[in-house]
Amino acid sequence: MNAAKLHGALAATVSAKSMGVVGALPIIVKTRPGPVARGEMAILATVDACQQYGLVNARAVMATPEVIAQLTQDPTVDMIWPDLPVHAWLDDAVPLVHAPRVWESGFTGQGVRVAVLDTGIDPAHPDFSGRIAAYRDFVDPAASGPARDPNGHGTHVAGIIAGSGGASDGRWRGVAPDADLVIARVLDATGNGQTSIVMAGLEWAVQQGAQIINISLGGPPFPSDGTDALSTLCNAAVDHGVVVCVAAGNTGPNGHTIGAPSAAEKAITVGATDGDPSSSVDRVAFFSSRGPTADGRAKPDVCFPGVGIVAPRAAGTDLGEAVNARYASLSGTSQATPMAAGAAALLLQSNPRLTPADIKLRLTRGAHGLPGFDALAQGTGRGDAYTAFTGSQGAPLTEPPPDAAEPAPAPVPVPQPAGCLAALATVFFVH
Template sequence: MFIDEKWQQLYSKRLTASLSQEIFGARRTRVQVIMEFSSYHEYCRARTRRAVRKQGGKILYELSLINSIAVELPVDGLLELIPEAEPAVVWPDVTARCCLDVAVPAAGAARAHRYGLTGKGITAAVIDTGIDPHPDLVRPESRLSGWHDLVAGKPEPYDDDGHGTHVAGIIAGNGSASGGKYVGVAPEALLVGVKVLDQDGGGPISRVIAGIQWVVENRKNLGIQVINLSLGAPAEKGYRKDPLSRAVEEAWRRGLVVCVAAGNQGPGEGTITTPGINPSVITVGSIDDQRTIPRLDDVMTDHSSRGPTVDELLKPDLVAPGARITSLKPGGDYTTQTGTSMATPMVAGAAALILQRHPTFRPEQVKRLLLQTAEDRGYHPAVQGAGYLDLVKALGLPSEEA
């Protein structure tokens, strides 16, 4: 399609800078994008669907949570579609990836378990590569209470990458297959698996947003109170505009405690990924517990992303153990992994314990308690946030000496 001066004046600013580069610089023939509308009512949806199909495109996801639609279509078709559909902004559908690069006792969870705080009655959604029905999650009875596969549409839980299973074990593994050696933070919590990342640990952000939307829509019938997102993508715009950031903001507003990884692009500053850039949600960095229970020797990991965010906001919010974490492996075994992907479910599990102890708490109250009781390790707030997760203080448990 020939781009004339009128098109340039009226519509060029609706493309983000990276999408313009992808279209006009890289000379792509087909693109996958997220079209955002100021108001996405039924007439607008129907008009856009017709226009997408007319241009030889395919509708991937209806993202009503953020007034958007994800489509894949020829570049010429997109350029002709924009004047017809009138989107406010068109974003590239970039890839989100897993944030990979002794911990449970160090975080204080073992002592919480001794006081009967195990996450019982709380449900957490793991939006990731899936969840394998590992013995630690299904024995003596299954605690996988829900499942939704946006990658292959399979009806039963599975994990062809392993990342989501590892995350799920950190939140809620009960140590069944290890004789109690490897126990998660909330070993009696229920889990809902939402598969949005493929066997290589990646997937378009539109699919991640669709997963968040599914959780929001099903939160009441499945009793979901916590979301874990151990994934991230580069942030091109600020949190108010970024599609993934807007999706987690909506989930937070609907009463869900959203825990997200800071990213693994450290130690450079300004490396927080989306959706960790959002100020409402709980953004988690990684600390190395040195595989010891005492916390005095624990140090920040180099891989953990640092703030400030693209909006110059201080993030992460706090840090948790994320180095050499042993957790579940599909097929019934265990494996060790490192990254803010591992630190995030530590905090998601902690949120489950707080909600068990304080059933009426709203997300902002859970976050405030976690941050107020975090242990200052002496790092800059753009490195450690409020400090190191301290479940003993957060849950108001007596000290070891008491």
């Protein structure tokens, strides 16, 4: 058995299971792209795939420990992960970026206005009670009545920033749980929209006094040089004194996959990590888009946790994996970006004189470098609200196992917009 191809505790599990416990285990098998030589993948061909994934060469299968051990010997198999059950993560991820340590210093985002440009918000969710400062529907301008989110993505993102945890006895609180929210509904019920409408929402958010704007959306061109209209407007908002956090995108792991507006030079472009909160080992999520930009700049700027994040679920929506009626688990750089926005809110409350450039510098300098990943994958590393707050430099995280570092990406055609990775949560956490 080649244990280096087994992720995390799977090696021990396989060994233990091999010593007497019979039964198949749910696993995710990633194979290398390209042609297959004769005899290769013979073992993999014997097991039925429960799921096949298009973004990476991977499939979910049930396999006995003996078969898993044989799979590790197959040269076409790059890595095997355990297919774990859904993991309750906001209660892990927020401590992982040390937000509670900033709360203990008295800063919870209170008085800071954070705008979310997304699919809207469920105003009846207890986690947002009394903290939606402004709302406007740009998708259906004629709509009257209360705020709404027929998709669920915006509610989830807003909850990661500023959810109070009111519907979970405080368990699933956002990074800045007392921040005020300015909500622009710029994406439709399917999660899609147009740059012109996103730009209108961004201008409105600035007019509403938003100090931070979260943009967990994007699109072509891939790669972008950051001179498109939406990226230009993001830069202008930063010049206006607003912190703009944009998702890097979910078109990784290959390089040159930074689109728009994630290529905006002055924005804080956020990639995603999928680390184990119980250890100091972390890695860039495979889906997280990588730089450089089309004009050769390094992006993303920083990463935050973005896999299996449990946050508020909009009523009547089924995006992601439902944890219960009020919360759902989602994965993507969409989920990592609001962590950065929330951290920025903590910093701004602690020192309102910080400029967007100051905040970007603090978040990037305070990040913990992830060994095995270059700057075009991780920026400066996984962000840490507390080191950003104290102004200290983040220490590198533990070296991951040899084969857990980023594999050399194969050339891939121009990526297509991937949307949210509701299915990815399934990849990693649900069987």
